[in-house]
Amino acid sequence: MIRRCKKEDLNEVLRIERICFNHPYDYSTFLYFLINDKNGFYIAKKNNQIVGYIIASVRGDKGTLVSIAVLPEFRRKGIGSRLMRESLAYLSRKVNYVELQVRVSNFEAINFYKKFGFEEIGFIPNYYIDGEDALIMLKRLRFKGK
Numbered sequence: 001m002i003r004r005c006k007k008e009d010l011n012e013v014l015r016i017e018r019i020c021f022n023h024p025y026d027y028s029t030f031l032y033f034l035i036n037d038k039n040g041f042y043i044a045k046k047n048n049q050i051v052g053y054i055i056a057s058v059r060g061d062k063g064t065l066v067s068i069a070v071l072p073e074f075r076r077k078g079i080g081s082r083l084m085r086e087s088l089a090y091l092s093r094k095v096n097y098v099e100l101q102v103r104v105s106n107f108e109a110i111n112f113y114k115k116f117g118f119e120e121i122g123f124i125p126n127y128y129i130d131g132e133d134a135l136i137m138l139k140r141l142r143f144k145g146k
C-alpha cells in the first residue's frame, strides 16, 4: 500500500534511512520536507510495516526527487517502482520536469531511474560529503497545466 507520509511515520522512515544510507538525513530534515510539501512525501507499507519512502519537492516549474529508499529485504519486488509512479503522478500535476542527483557509484539506483526515463544530463564533482561525484538526471513530464 502506498500512502502519504504522516508525522507519526517519521521514526520508522528514519530507521529505513539509517539502514539504507551511509550518510542518512536526520529527523528534522524529514520533518522539514513533510511540512514543506506533504503531498510530495509517500511511504510504502507491507504487512503493517513501512518498507520504503519517496520524497519529491517542487519549486517553480521544476520538481526535485529528493530521496527514495526501500529496505534491502523488500527490494526487486516493484515497491520502488510503485513509489516512483505515485511521485511522478503528483509531479506531473505540478511541474514540467523533474531532476535528481545520484552517486556515480550507485549502479542500482541509476538503473532504476533509467527505467523510468531519466536521462543523464550532467555531473557535479565532489558533490557528496565524502567527496563522491554526483550524476544529474532529468525526466520531462507530461504537465497538463495548472
Ligand SMILES: CC(C)(COP(=O)(O)OP(=O)(O)OC[C@H]1O[C@@H](n2cnc3c(N)ncnc32)[C@H](O)[C@@H]1OP(=O)(O)O)[C@@H](O)C(=O)NCCC(=O)NCCS
Pocket (backbone or CB within 6 Å): 020, 067, 068, 069, 070, 071, 074, 075, 076, 077, 078, 079, 080, 081, 082, 101, 102, 103, 106, 107, 108, 109, 111, 112, 113, 115
Ligand atoms: C533504488 C531503489 C529504491 C529501487 O527500489 P526497488 O523496490 O528495488 O525497485 P523495483 O523493484 O521497483 O525495481 C524496478 C527496476 O529498477 C531496476 N533495478 C532495481 N534494483 C536494481 C539492481 N539492484 N540492479 C539493477 N537494476 C535494478 C531494475 O530495472 C528493476 O526492474 P526489474 O526488477 O524488473 O529488473 C532501491 O534499490 C534502494 O532503496 N536503494 C538504496 C537507496 C538508494 O540508493 N536510493 C537512491 C538514492 S539517489
